[in-house]
Amino acid sequence: MECSSARLLLNFQRPGELDADERQAFKQHLDICPDCAAQSRSETQLDRALARAMQAVPTPASLRARILANLRPRRPVPLPWIAAAACLLLALGVGTFVWLNHRPQFDHNSFMTEMDMKSGDFDTVLAVFHGEGIPVAIPPQFNPSYLGFYDTQIVQGRKVAHLLFHFPGNNDNRPAIAHVFVLPKSTFNIGELPSQESRSNHTFEFWNHGNFVFAIMHTGGSLTPFLLRNDL
Amino acid sequence: MRWPGPSCKIEELVEAHYGTLYRYAFRLSGSAAEAEDLTQDTFCQAQSKLRQLREPDKARPWLFAILRNAYLHRVRDRKIENSVSLDCVGDLPDRLHEPLPEIDPVRLQEALDDLPEVFRTPVILFYFEEFSYRDIADQMGVPIGTIMSRLARAKAFLRGRLMQTPVLIDDRLARRVEENV
Known part of the structure; x- marks a missing residue:
């Protein structure tokens, strides 16, 4: 290192300001150059003297107390997200409470009465529905012994008679069920209907019967097992 | 519910830094009254901005920056600052006579x-x-x-x-x- 370079580094003698290589080269130069070494000592002395003088500022005794007195009192400030989370929790709590206390009491007796499967022969079925004022007809081809139960169902907003036939299965056919919805033509404007339409695991069939249409949904692929033998 | 601010309280900052900040303010402004004013102002600003201080380790440079800005605002408002030219002052030091006297x-x-x-x-x-x-x-x-x-x-x-x-x-x-x- 030359003297001109060393003089440039005199202001950077404080630890951490020069990298290791620069510091080493600078130190080696000072070891062999009395002029630069004297200048370095002089700079170091000046730095120390400036630092001492710079720090010689008396601090007023009561300054700390005055600063603390001037700070505004601290108040708990709820952060926006905490407030939002608190509101959400409160709403969830209130909602849960209301929901828990307003659920209808389950009445198993009413349930069993409402869901009871009515069964009987065709005459009984006709009598019951007529008694309730619900237009009804029964597909005469169906075997009455397979009538499982009957009730009413809501179809497109209208209460209609519903018959459930259950075929228990035999050597030729697997067990199957058939729902028969009795649609009065006086209730529904019935247009053209497909006679049969199959879906993945059941089949729809529509039978015209006087003033009614029987909308039938059944499993088993065919209604044949449900029908009386003399109709086959 | 929690207090504002990350992990340090303004009182702790006052305790740790008020003396240093006052001396810095004094050397900047050259006036004891102004230094006290600036120090007060710095801590008041720090209190309202405390949540900006993410790392408590950086409190000292953060407070120094607030104080310097407060000082610069005052200087700009007054539009006065006496200063000299350094055009004729070189970067390279001249050799001084040893031993150096203490600086007043x-x-x-x-x-x-x-x-x-x-x-x-x-x-x-x-x-x-x-x-x-x-x-x-x-x-x-x-x-x-x-x-x-x-x-x-x-x-x-x-x-x-x-x-x-x-x-x-x-x-x-x-x-x-x-x-x-």
């Missing part, structure tokens, strides 16, 4: 008062708080090379003033330096 703090303050703020602040931070060149550059938002140059010239100026080496004082040139920095 009052004379030091007079010399600091004559320095433009952009030279005064780095020299105070360097000697007073032992900020590194990098810290000072970050604090003032200027390149580190600029800080090195300003420090060298400010130190040469102080050497000249305090060690009786004559230094040209010219108000016209001072204004030009202020406009150019």
